[in-house]
Amino acid sequence: MTERIESLKAGIVGGLCVCFSFAIASLLNTLVLAKYFQTLVCLHSDVNWPLLVSGAIATFTGFLFGVTYRYIIRSDRNPQLKAGGVLAFGLVRGLTQIELGWNSHSTIWPFLVLAAESLLWFAIAAFALDIAIQLRWVKPFSSI
Numbered sequence: 001m002t003e004r005i006e007s008l009k010a011g012i013v014g015g016l017c018v019c020f021s022f023a024i025a026s027l028l029n030t031l032v033l034a035k036y037f038q039t040l041v042c043l044h045s046d047v048n049w050p051l052l053v054s055g056a057i058a059t060f061t062g063f064l065f066g067v068t069y070r071y072i073i074r075s076d077r078n079p080q081l082k083a084g085g086v087l088a089f090g091l092v093r094g095l096t097q098i099e100l101g102w103n104s105h106s107t108i109w110p111f112l113v114l115a116a117e118s119l120l121w122f123a124i125a126a127f128a129l130d131i132a133i134q135l136r137w138v139k140p141f142s143s144i
Contacts (some may be wrong), residue, residue, distance in 0.1 A: 006070070006138055006139050007067045007070060008067075009132075009137070009138045010066040010067055010069065010070040010129060010132070010138045011063040011064070011066040011067045012063065012066065013066055013125075013128055013129055013132050013137070013138060014062045014063055014064075014065045014066020014067070014069065014125045014128075014129060015059045015060070015062040015063035015066060016059075016062070017062060017121075017124050017125035017128045017129075018058050018059060018061060018062025018065065018121045018122065018124075018125050019055065019058060019059040019062060021120065021121040021124050021125070022054075022055050022058040022059070022121060023055065025117045025120070025121070026051065026055075029113075029117075033113065058093070058121070061089065061093055062121070062122075062125055064089075065085075065089045065122055065125055065126075066125065066129060068085060068089075069082075069085055069125070069126055069129050070129070070133075070138065072085045073133070082126060085126070086119065086122045086123050086126050087119065089118075089122045090115070090118040090119035090120075090121065090122040090123070091115065091118070091119070093118040093121070093122070094111075094114050094115030094116070094117070094118035094119065
């Protein structure tokens with residue numbers, strides 16, 4: 001039971017971090033990138049249904065990342081494994097938007113921006129989870 005609660009706490013930390021990162025990135029895309037860079041104008045988003053669904057999916061993905069990341073650091077303290085987890089979640093999240101055809105445009109730049117944003121979201125979540133584990137807000141898996 002304790003392991004489930006700790007996994008839930010790690011998932012909440014990951015979900016909140018990715019949710020806040022998503023909100024800040026959407027705001028940055030709308031206010032800066034779409035306004036000043038003509039090739040990235042398709043990144044402009046208003047508060048509408050697809051944006052809210054995308055935010056909910058990002059939050060849920062962050063929750064799953066938190067639980068998975070806690071398991072990754074239990075298995076091995078290898079920094080390459082941690083980076084691989086961040087890379088896997090970030091690329092899957094970024095490339096899913098490309099596959100679904102969201103923000104399609106004639107250049108590749110919007111897709112690269114979205115993939116880089118996704119990597120940044122999960123890197124921030126991993127950093128927050130590392131801090132939470134060091135401060136004992138979230139306990140790593142106990143070795144049995």
